[in-house]
Amino acid sequence: MKLYGYWRSSASYRVRIALALKELSYESFSVHLVKDGGEQKLPAYKELNPAQLVPTFIDGDVKLNQSLAIIEYLDQVYPEHRLIPEDPKEAAIVRMLALDMAADLQPITNLRILQYVAGELDAGDEGKVAWIHHWVERAFTAFEARLQKTAGRCCFGDQVTLADICLVPQVYNAQRFGVDLSAYPKLMAVNDYVCSLPAFQQARPEAQPDAQ
Ligand SMILES: N[C@@H](CCC(=O)N[C@@H](CS)C(=O)NCC(=O)O)C(=O)O
Known part of the structure; x- marks a missing residue:
């Protein structure tokens, strides 16, 4: 592979x-x-x-x-x-949580969007960071409310799923751009728990050979 x-x-x-x-x-x-x-x-x-x-x-x-x-x-x-439960109802909940991060948040904070906002739209670095904070805060506020209903130690009960896989990189990005995450205690508890697992440690950006 x-x-x-x-x-x-x-x-x-x-x-x-x-x-x-x-x-x-x-x-x-x-x-x-x-x-x-x-x-x-x-x-x-x-x-x-x-x-x-x-x-x-x-x-x-x-x-x-x-x-x-x-x-x-x-x-x-x-x-x-299994990263997506076999039960259709459970699978749909996991996909819903995953898409909150992967479809509704990540694409609007992707590099080429940020370059366009900062450059062509003339918002500069300050505008770019304000853009990130705004959209992360909107998405994380909704996700925190979702987790009140779905989460255990992980986004979906105590089972590590696609939802956790999609959450962790967005928390990494939010931290990188200095978003205050204190308003999202459940989201951060889930993030911190799954990030302590060996597979998540192995996959983290700083552990990659091309990390700078
Ligand atoms: N929906 C795609 C998103 C892929 C994507 O946005 N990749 C980003 C990095 S996370 C990228 O290659 N950005 C380069 C650019 O914006 O020029 C996926 O889930 O694979």
Whole structure:
């Protein structure tokens, strides 16, 4: 298996956590998202993902983009340690929580959006940081309320699922940009618990070979 990603990319981080939870080994290839305007825009990488985003995942003749599609594939093909419950109602709750982070929050705080807000829209670095704080706070306020109903030690009861995999990278990003997280005690308790698990430790950005 091969994973093309970047140490600080939240979508790559999700796939790394899933691979670590399933104890699957893989070769890691770094795509530097910032150096020289971003290696994701080079023709060789565009062959792997025309959307010019990481991650790209390869397992034999299977070549995939989109972290959630990759994780669903891993969960079906390598079912040891299920990341999405088999029960349809439980699976839908886990997907709902995952999408709160992966579909509604991460895309609007992605690098190219931030570059556009800071540059083309002339908001500068200060405007960019204000943008991040605003959208993280909106998303985390709603997520904190959701967790009151769904969480145990993890987002969904005590079971580590796709929801935790999607939460942790967004908390990492929020901390990186100095968002005050004291208003989200349940969210942070879940984050801190799952981050203490060996698979999450192994997948964290600073533990990656391309970390700077
Ligand atoms: N929905 C995609 C999102 C992929 C994505 O946004 N990747 C980011 C890093 S987390 C990226 O490659 N950004 C490069 C850019 O914005 O130029 C997924 O889940 O895989």
